[in-house]
Amino acid sequence: MRTVGVEEELLLVDPETGEPQALSAAVLARAAQDDAEQDVFEKELHNQMLEFATHPQSGMEELRAEIVRCRKEAARHAGEIGCTVAALATSPLPVSPSVGVGRRYQWMAEHYGITTQEQLVLGCHVHVSVESDEEGVAVIDRIQPWLTVLSALSANSPFWQGKDTLYNSYRSRVWQRWPSAGPTEPFRSAERYHRRVADMVATGVILDEGMIYFDARLSQRFPTVEIRVSDVCLHSGTAVLVATLARGLVETAARDWRAGREPLGHSVSLLRLAAWRAARSGLTEELLHPATMRRMPAETVVRALLDHVGEALAETGDLDRARATCTELLRIGSGAGVQRALMKETGSLRDVVTECVRITQA
Template sequence: MSPQAEDFTIGVEEEYQIIAPTTRKLCSRVQQILPIAHKALGEQVQPEAQMSQIEIGTPVCRTLDDVRAEIVRSRREVIAAAAKDGNKIAAAGTHPFSSWQEQEITPKERYQALMRDYQQLTRELMICGCHVHVGISDRQMAIGVINRARVWLSPLLALSASSPFWLGTDTGYASYRTEIWSRWPLSGPPLIFDSLAQYQALVEALIATKSVEEATKIYWDVRLSERFPTVEFRVTDVCMTVDEAVMIAGLTRALARTCYERASKGEPFAAVRHELVRAAVWRAARYGLDTELIDLDAGRAIPAAKLVEKFLAFVRPSLEEYRDWDEISSLVQQTMQHGNGATRQREAYKRAGHLEDVVDLIVAETTKGIG
């Protein structure tokens, strides 16, 4: 199947925090907010594992303009619904100081099953990510995309990182969400798969051994979606601003298409060891854009800015074909100049020394650009 035969559509899922405006703590109000949000967004808005979270999913989008419009609409409606309940919405990978002990698990069978199976890991699942689906219906070719995309997960994470604080402490990480999530047994970067059959055989073995109940509970950083004909990228924190969310969506689609085109030509790819890929993702979670990251192609550490430049060069032909280059390269430059969400949160904390000010920043940036 040629690249032109695939749609390379985009779907974005964002997880948000529900914030009590006076205390700035998380508050378990999703059951009150959902019915209001459903009136505007229908099934595009859903609960998440914790009752202090709410998730949106865009419709299938064909352009980045569509993505921007849908994220703006979704954020606007969820923020409005929360406001009617007297609360606010924040888009960040972790809450700066709320405790997991004060949260309630959503009374939905999927999340209750997670609680039964994973216990303390589920109680502490107080994190928010962004998942980007790219439409690729040929599942064999999608495996080729995953094999090639796994070496570029770290710059995506570094650009999106928005979770430096956890339980009132600066963790020293740009994406502490990644570290919380990495404790789950089927998380992190995937291995290389020789074929779709090998991928499916592993999924079947994981289910047969009762390692997972079903395939949607395999949480690799990039995987085949079980619900849609897509490759799903799950590595990034939820972005604080709409601009950053659009940036991640554009980069992800361009990465998927670039990898697809190389796979369709049978071009070889670097069979980088799993340990190095994990190390690269860990380093992006630890340092974000602040120091050196791992260039898996060259097998050495290089400044984060250089790795981001190399990533942009890799996906540039695809971005140009979609006429997205000017917008995405500009948004990347803004992030490099002003810092990712983690950097901006730390700067807010340094200004006043109060984590409540960090929450205020996140809430303000979540509304930025929604009109």
């Protein structure tokens, strides 16, 4: 069974006002006081962000437990210095982000200007184990059209600088400003993948391989495919669903590769349109069907994804829970829908953040 690990980026906020707080260094220092060898929490581009990474897990119940534990630990460390955490992919309230002081972050600020300043966006990255780079690239080639469905399911960023963007995942639109971000056409081999990466680094537009921001890429540090399209999910259960579907996609793609089935091979132009549609609509309207690239109701497209990975999920015992969670999301909406419902009910973005803090730690 393939292992799965999740990286989540959390927003540090004031527990009273809901405003983002640039306190990541203090939170990390507090975590290090508890455990000098802790390797769970990491700094990120902006000082208002805190990242954690789970250990690789084979079972989804174990993954769920670790995500919940890491969120609670993050909240505990943050609380000890006067702030808290929220699983929000953008800040609903206005914010002036501050870039971290590291050499890498300062290079990005100098080279990319306002793009770096405005990248206070928070994602969920899923690592799924693969046997080799060759298998990993074959997987990347075959999962591309399906990744937009993960974007729609995880959509959790409707607000930006105090306004409703009319998008469900505005984070993904901001993220696309990086020069290396987005979908890719089939590479066909690991050699071609690595050559493309080397050519991109050689341009000098990006600093190194760590700035290869493909929607799905080979991890530099682990024998995994890293899927990077999702907003950080408001509910931990949604994060587990995304991880479950990601593993199903990887396993299904690897089997298709071994059976000699070719990738769908949609152009980047079509994949970008599908990604835009998912960001705009989330689960509330139509999406582009990954096989046909034609508009269909979101529910139909989600069911198509479940059918596509159904055999793989059934073998790991995850199919029934994935179906149930998808049904619930289609009923109540993703995190973006929850945020908008809270805003309609309370009329206050501050109250939206306060309730999302509670949900994050539930």
